[in-house]
Amino acid sequence: MKIHARTLAGALLVCVLAGWATPAAAHPFGPPSTARIEADGSHVTLSWLPAEDDWVALGQSLGAFEDPSTGTVSTELTGEQKLERSTALRDYLLEKITVAQAGRPCESRLEELRALLADGARFVFDCRSPVTEVDVTVAALTDLNTAYRTMLVANTATPGQTLFTEAQTTQRLTFSATGATGIPAQTTAVVAAAVVLVGAGAFTVLRTRRRTRTMS
Incomplete structure (x- = not known):
């Protein structure tokens, strides 16, 4: 794990130990969570990245952390590791996105x-x-606070940026035909033109050679 990630993981555990892991401790009114989507053939990949304190609020709401007010909090795992091992979190994410x-x-x-x-x-x-x-559909976190938002970025789709809110959790994206294969339309056109030029050049050379043989 990178140093930055280790720092965040430690901070996440501190939040849990201090009893800050509640929806009120998150920042629904700050910058939106971010996500990125891509398409390749019949497959779509999407990465969703909220802020670390929002992970804390989500983990607490799903029971991924022990409640410090009712018992001892284990320090064998970081808060991040507890989230990563939470089946409740996985089920939640698969339902909401x-x-x-x-x-x-x-x-x-x-x-x-x-x-x-x-x-x-x-x-x-x-x-x-x-x-x-x-x-x-990106509906994660909005059940904790209706002010949460997620900004989705798509390089090969229209619209290129889409904001998901509690009132609009589902948005339609249209991918370009070439975007689904990962090959830009401009690249395809250039390759096609190159093939035509090479073919024309080869035909010209072949005709020249035939004429030379006939004359000799």
């Missing part, structure tokens, strides 16, 4: 939660067909 294609949910997989504070939660969605248009 989804992708659907043509009204049908895409099969979702949540990758192993590792370096959670630095890398966030990483999802893979397997859809039935190559992805061009999907409905993305």
Whole structure:
């Protein structure tokens, strides 16, 4: 784990020990959580990264941490590690963050939660067909406080930036046909043009050689 991540993990444990891990301790009125989405064929990947204190509030609400007011808090694991091992957290994330294609949910997989504070939660969605248009739902945290928001960034989709709120937890994204394969349209056009030019050049050389042989 990187030094920065270790620092955050230690700070997370301190918050739990101090009894700060409550929804009121988070910052729903601060900058929104961030997320990034990409499409490749029929697969969609999404990474969701809230602030560390928001992870604390979420973990407390799901029972990932011991309650210091009712008993002893174990220090064998950091707060981050307790979150990463929480089945309740995994179930919550899979319920609150989804992708659907043509009204049908895409099969979702949540990758192993590792370096959670630095890398966030990483999802893979397997859809039935190559992805061009999907409905993305990001409803995490809004059940703790309706002021929470998530800003989703998509490099190959329209809109390129989408804000998810308690009032609008589902948004439709349209991916470019080339965005679904990861090959930019400009690159495809350049390659096609190059193939045409090479083919034309080869044809010209072949005709020249034939003429030379005929004349000799």
